[in-house]
Amino acid sequence: MQKTASAARELNYQGLFVYQNGATIRSVQITHMYEAGREFTRNVVLDGRPREVFSEGDDIVIFNAKNDKIVIEKRRGQNLFPAMLPTQLQQLRHSYKLKLVGTERVAGRMASVIDLVPNDNLRYQYRIWSDTEYGLLLKMSMMDMQHHTLEQIGFNQVAMLQTKDLDWFQPKIDATKPYVMDDTTELNHIQDNLVVPNLPAGYRKIDQIQLQVPGKAPVQQLIFSDGLASVSLFVEPIVKGMQPRIGKKNMGSTNVCAHVLNGYQLVVVGEVPAQTVEQIAQQVTFKK
Numbered sequence: 001m002q003k004t005a006s007a008a009r010e011l012n013y014q015g016l017f018v019y020q021n022g023a024t025i026r027s028v029q030i031t032h033m034y035e036a037g038r039e040f041t042r043n044v045v046l047d048g049r050p051r052e053v054f055s056e057g058d059d060i061v062i063f064n065a066k067n068d069k070i071v072i073e074k075r076r077g078q079n080l081f082p083a084m085l086p087t088q089l090q091q092l093r094h095s096y097k098l099k100l101v102g103t104e105r106v107a108g109r110m111a112s113v114i115d116l117v118p119n120d121n122l123r124y125q126y127r128i129w130s131d132t133e134y135g136l137l138l139k140m141s142m143m144d145m146q147h148h149t150l151e152q153i154g155f156n157q158v159a160m161l162q163t164k165d166l167d168w169f170q171p172k173i174d175a176t177k178p179y180v181m182d183d184t185t186e187l188n189h190i191q192d193n194l195v196v197p198n199l200p201a202g203y204r205k206i207d208q209i210q211l212q213v214p215g216k217a218p219v220q221q222l223i224f225s226d227g228l229a230s231v232s233l234f235v236e237p238i239v240k241g242m243q244p245r246i247g248k249k250n251m252g253s254t255n256v257c258a259h260v261l262n263g264y265q266l267v268v269v270g271e272v273p274a275q276t277v278e279q280i281a282q283q284v285t286f287k288k
Contacts, residue, residue, distance in 0.1 A: 001089055001098065001114070003135035004128065008083035010034045011136055015107070015158030016046075017081060021151045022252035030081075031168050033161065040169050041080065052171050055080060063171045063179075070173055073182040081153050082137035084228070085128075091227040095119055095202035096126075104129060106138040107155040116228070121145065122200045122276045123229045124253070129154065142253055142271065150253035151271065193287045194220060194235060200279050202226040224270075224280065231270030231280060238265050248274060257281040 012033045019026045027046040032039075038057065045051040050065040060080075062073040079086070086092070101113040111129035118125055125147070129139035139154030196205070207223040220235040238244055244265055245258040257277040258267045266284055268277040 001085065001130075004130040004137050005083075005085040005087050005089060007131070007135035008032075008085075008137055009039055009087070011134060012161040012164075013136065013158055014161050015155045017153060017155045017158075019081070019151075019153045024252075027156075031161070033164070033166065033169075035164055035166070040166060042169055043080070044172070050173050052173050053080070054169065054171070063173050065173060065177070068177060070171075070177050070179045071182050072179055081140070082155075084137060084140055086227045089227070091202075091204075092116070095123060095226045096228075101127070103132065107158050109133070109138060109158070111138050120201060121273055122202065122279075123226060123272055124150065126228060134160070144273075194222070195285055195287060196222070196224075196233070196280060196283045197285065198283050199224060200276050203229075203231070203276075203280075206230075229270065229272045229276075231268060231272055231277060233280060233284065234265075234267040234269070235284075236265045236267075238263050248278070250274065262286050 014031045016027060016029050019028065025047070029044040029046060030041065032041045034040075039055070041055045043053040045053075052063045054061045054063075060074070064071045064073060096116040096118055099115040099117055101115055104111055104113050106129045110132045112132055114128050114130065116126040116128070125143045125145075127141045127143065128137060130136070131138050136158070138158065139152070141152040142150045144150055199205070203224045203226050205222060206225045209221050211219045211221060213219070217237045217239060222233040222235075224231045224233070238260065242265070244260045245267070246260060247258060249256040253271045254269060255272060255274040255277045256267065256269045257274070258265070259281055260266065261284060266281055268281045270277055
């Protein structure tokens with residue numbers, strides 16, 4: 001597992017992987033290089049509207065074709081396939097048991113199959129396929145308590161890169177269209193009057209950011225994770241003319257819980273069981 005967590009970040013490789021969640025299927029071409037302690041990744045989405053995702057370390061930039069322009073969006077670091085496992089595995093020990101299933105062939109390569117079985121009903125079960133030679137994560141699936149596959153992502157083909165050339169690390173998306181920055185601006189100032197005192201077992205807060213959308217009040221986002229699963233809490237002041245949302249919704253592997261507290265719209269969303277998002281939503285309080 002430790003070798004697999006490191007391999008995705010330290011190896012040089014190129015390949016094609018497919019992501020499937022319910023009826024959604026996307027093919028993505030990936031190129032990854034680790035050079036002089038720096039990590040570079042370029043993902044090109046091959047289906048639907050042209051989209052390219054670049055990451056250098058924790059910085060992520062998305063080039064997204066929208067109508068007659070290319071919108072440039074910046075994002076904070078997140079675990080992108082195949083770097084799905086945390087480098088510090090200690091946190092997973094408290095929430096999952098590991099079970100070696102056997103070996104299978106994936107993308108023309110032999111892989112060790114390992115199940116991460118949750119200790120409770122607050123997270124899904126994961127199955128990973130790890131390259132027996134290099135340790136690279138070749139495939140990963142998320143399953144519910146009945147072992148139905150909710151989401152799957154994996155290589156169709158992959159090869160190690162021998163070159164150290166970085167000419168590929170630039171967008172190839174339509175250069176004739178104007179490039180514009182996304183209207184959403186990330187703010188550094190956080191109003192820390194929001195707390196979630198009793199998180200579901202194994203989860204901890206890993207980030208808190210505030211977003212400013214023109215014409216709207218600032219929206220706070222708190223991100224919680226157990227090392228694999230992640231949940232976001234969005235907090236938005238309710239203003240005149242805004243229709244509050246209350247209730248629960250399921251979309252494949254994603255569960256959403258929305259309610260109102262102290263004049264704020266709270267929305268909790270994550271690829272976790274329904275009881276996890278509900279528990280977080282119920283624990284939100286504001287400091288006086």
